[in-house]
Amino acid sequence: MGEVTILKIGKNLIVPIQIELHDQSARKLQRDILNYIEKTGAQGLLIDVSAVSIIDSFLGRLLVETAKMAKLMGTETVLVGMKKEVVLTLIHLGLTMKNLHTALNIEDGLALLKSLTGRTYEKNRK
Amino acid sequence: MASEKKEIAALLSKYQEEILDAWHRQLIVRSNSLMEIIGLTEAKSFTQGILEHFITLFPLAETENDENKSYREIDDLFSDLSGKMTSQNISPSEIAVFIFSMKEAVFPILQKYIDNKDLSGAIISAGRLIDRFAVNTFEIYLNTREKIISEQQRAFMEISVPVVRVWHRIIMIPLIGMLDSERTQLMMEVMLTALEDTQSKVAILDISGIPVVDTLVARHLITAASAAKLMGAECIITGVRSRIAQTLVQLGVDLGDVVTRTTMSDGLQLALELTGQKIGE
Incomplete structure (x- = not known):
């Protein structure tokens, strides 16, 4: 079973998911990400799912939860590169992931993270 | 016999x-x-x-x-x-x-x-x-x-959902006629494909050609907008005439955080702002 690498670039963590996640491995990934945030104190988290072709309700919920947990730790999360088949499935399942930031690709995702983390910083300073 | x-x-x-x-x-x-x-x-x-x-x-x-x-x-x-x-x-x-x-x-x-x-x-x-x-x-x-x-x-x-690339990273989909669930499905697929292919940041849905917008149509539009959102794109709905605005409010439909505009040109302007672009003076 493959592992998901977690990369740290600047103040952001990048998690490119290159394998199909099962329930077990998805839970492990969630733990790993949160541990990593704790260890590095990253401000932004970018999860790239462009290689994932199946996101079921469990994985969808797990991703939303991970974003919420990260938010509690002061980290903004952006989910990037969702495939159109995945989107259609999620819409069918009624999972609109309203409180999750999304972007088309990593480039856009990083730009969005920059504005998001910048905003919180501004807010904190006031 | x-x-x-x-x-x-x-x-x-x-x-x-x-x-x-x-x-x-x-x-x-x-x-x-x-x-x-x-x-x-x-x-x-x-x-x-x-x-x-x-x-x-x-x-x-x-x-x-x-x-x-x-x-x-x-x-x-x-x-x-x-x-x-x-x-x-x-x-x-x-x-x-x-x-x-x-x-x-x-x-x-x-x-x-x-x-x-x-x-x-x-x-x-x-x-x-x-x-x-x-x-x-x-x-x-x-x-x-x-x-x-x-x-x-x-x-x-087949001809019912054309996709127009109006600007860099902006696509526009003019919707005409009745929007039932089958057509919404098709429209969503076409829109998501276009978003994926062109890596567009904004999708403008123009509903000027839809004669009646009821709760069902509104729900379909919200679904399409949230699909675009999941992809990481923004969805702007244009062509909301006064009649449509009145019915939507009277029906108690909440479009959520979907951005709406009356005219296409306003929508395009907003889309340009969202993508950080400008048309030369």
Whole structure:
């Protein structure tokens, strides 16, 4: 079973998911990400799912939860590169992931993270 | 009964010419306009085919139905007849008259050559078969129509969702006509494909061409918008006229955080702002 690498670039963590996640491995990934945030104190988290072709309700919920947990730790999360088949499935399942930031690709995702983390910083300073 | 039927069939095949003559005479009297359109030679080939099948099918028991080869053959004949007549704008009732006038050709022959005792039985079974023929032609006519309608529907579906690349990273989808769930599904697929292919950041859905926006249509629009959001793109809905705004609020529809604008140009302006672009002064 493959592992998901977690990369740290600047103040952001990048998690490119290159394998199909099962329930077990998805839970492990969630733990790993949160541990990593704790260890590095990253401000932004970018999860790239462009290689994932199946996101079921469990994985969808797990991703939303991970974003919420990260938010509690002061980290903004952006989910990037969702495939159109995945989107259609999620819409069918009624999972609109309203409180999750999304972007088309990593480039856009990083730009969005920059504005998001910048905003919180501004807010904190006031 | 079966042997009697065979006898009748033999009788009919013996007097085939006579029956056909009577039938043609009937046709000329009763459906003159139809004969003018398809012509006597064409009609003759059909009547002959139908009568031949009638004679082979007549002795068969009524319980033996559609699996029989002869029935399938006559179905082919009828679909040929029906198709030809439909393409020439002949109404189904005229086709029915075409078949029914066969009765007036067959019955006199039966009357002439069968003695009183068996006559009513023979007429009833002959009538039944002819009625069945007429019903068949009608069914085939309906099926042909149905096929045309579904083909047109498919063609309509194919052209119904055009995607326009209005600017760098901005796509626009003009929606026209009724937005039912099937079309919403198609529209979403087309939109997501376009977003993926062009990596566009903004999708503008223009609803100027949708005559009525009710709760259902609104829900479909929200679904499409959240699909675009999941992809990481923004969705702007333009063409919200005053009437639509009024109905939406009166219906208590909450569009959530979907951005809406009245005109396309306002929507485009907003899209340009969102993508950080500017049109030169």
